[in-house]
Structure formats: C-alpha cells, structure tokens
Amino acid sequence: MFQNRTQAGRLLAEKLLKYQKANGIVLAIPRGGVPVGLEIARALNWPLELLLIKKLGHPQNKEYAIGAVGMQDRIVVPHEEVPESYIESETERARARLVEMQQKFMPNKQPEPIKDRVVIVVDDGIATGNTMLTSVKILRKQEPEAIIIAAPVASWSAVEKLSQEVDKLVLLDVPEEFIGVGRFYSDFAQLTDSDVINYIKMSNE
Structure with missing residues (x-):
C-alpha cells in the first residue's frame, strides 16, 4: 500500500537511477501519472512532459x-x-x-522531440494496459532510443500485454488480485487541472 502518488513516485525513482546519465525525458499520463512522474524527473534530472494521447x-x-x-x-x-x-x-x-x-x-511550449532519447512513460497504475499499449505504438513512430514504462502497480494481464512491446517495464507491485489502482493507495484523491499545472511548474523550478 502506497501513502500517495508522491511517495510511490519516490520509490519508483529509486529503481530508475541507473538511467540518470542517459539523454532522456519523462512522459507522464495526466492526471494521475503527473505527481509520480515529477518525482522520477527530479531524481533523474530529466524534463517532465505530459503524454498527450x-x-x-x-x-x-x-x-x-x-x-x-x-x-x-x-x-x-x-x-x-x-x-x-x-x-x-x-x-x-x-x-x-x-x-x-x-x-x-504547457502554454507557449512545444513538446520536446523524443527521437534518439530514452523515454520513461509514467502512470499511477496500469489496469488493462490497453491505452498504454496504443500509446507505446504511437511513440515508437518517433524513433526513441528506448521506451520504459514505469508504474507503482500493474495487473498481471497488463504486464503480459506490455512486456513484449517495451524495452523495460519497471513496477513496484504486481498483485495476484487486481481490482483497481486506487486500492493500492491510502490517499488516491482525484487530481484537478490546477494540480497538474502546479506539478508541471514544480518540475521547472
């Protein structure tokens, strides 16, 4: 059980520190993936952007x-x-x-190119993996060096679906029984657009 998305992001970041020196970017899935992605971007000193798909x-x-x-x-x-x-x-x-x-x-800012970069796609949890799978296929068209999916928790069915499609799958928990992402957080508050904007601002400080 994770306290909240920020704590989960910090735990996840520890598993990704080996990529610190790579030319990379963190793409967070709004809204829930943004606070998780912020902690990873901070730990790796990488830019944080939103995965707009x-x-x-x-x-x-x-x-x-x-x-x-x-x-x-x-x-x-x-x-x-x-x-x-x-x-x-x-x-x-x-x-x-x-x-x-x-x-x-992200007003007045064009999305950064991902060609030849290591891309870490982040969400607060992966239930079916269907949306993530199609997102990965779109990202592949932009020719990144590698695509890594990172999430605190995922279902076994999602792991099976995604493991063959990405270069690395980094997870903290893959429970035997998966009912919903929110069950694995003490605090799983709904995030607003204002929350997302604040997290993006924090990533640029």
Whole structure:
C-alpha cells in the first residue's frame, strides 16, 4: 500500500537511477501519472512532459479502443463496421482536445522531440494496459532510443500485454488480485487541472 502518488513516485525513482546519465525525458499520463512522474524527473534530472494521447473509441462503445491519436501520429486497428469518415472526424476532435490540453498545461511550449532519447512513460497504475499499449505504438513512430514504462502497480494481464512491446517495464507491485489502482493507495484523491499545472511548474523550478 502506497501513502500517495508522491511517495510511490519516490520509490519508483529509486529503481530508475541507473538511467540518470542517459539523454532522456519523462512522459507522464495526466492526471494521475503527473505527481509520480515529477518525482522520477527530479531524481533523474530529466524534463517532465505530459503524454498527450487520446483513445480512439468504437462508435458503438466509446470505451472499446480501436486506436489512439497523438499530436502528429495515430494508430488505428481496422474494423470493417467503422467507416473512415468516423475515424477522421474522431481524430480531428481528439487532436483539438490535445491542443487544448497542451495550451492549458504547457502554454507557449512545444513538446520536446523524443527521437534518439530514452523515454520513461509514467502512470499511477496500469489496469488493462490497453491505452498504454496504443500509446507505446504511437511513440515508437518517433524513433526513441528506448521506451520504459514505469508504474507503482500493474495487473498481471497488463504486464503480459506490455512486456513484449517495451524495452523495460519497471513496477513496484504486481498483485495476484487486481481490482483497481486506487486500492493500492491510502490517499488516491482525484487530481484537478490546477494540480497538474502546479506539478508541471514544480518540475521547472
């Protein structure tokens, strides 16, 4: 059981210190991954940015991911019943939301390039791993040196799904029974946009 995301981030950072001298960047998944990512970025003295990727949901079930959209790239798993017009309109809508998030959380700053860098993708926990998996596939298109996924806790199914897709998976706990990420924290308070902005500011101090 972790006290909160900050404590979990500090414990996770200890397992990542060997990457300190690499040319790297921490990409935190908002909102819950940001305080965890902040502690890792501080320990490694790396920049902290947000992983701005939105899920592309099926038209009949938005929770069922058929792909993901990034600021420049996207991944789509073909489905015969999903028209191209839907994919294009959803991509446009998702990108507009990503631009909005970029301007809100990191105004006047373009995302740093990740080509030839070690990228650590951070979240406060990984349940299914589906969104993380599509995110990794989008990041691969930008040709980083390596992609490392770091999280305090993950399910076994997520570990099996992700371990073949990344260069390293760094976790503190993979419990036999996984019901939800929040069960592994004493304090799992919902974070606001203002919280995220404050964490980003702290990473630049």
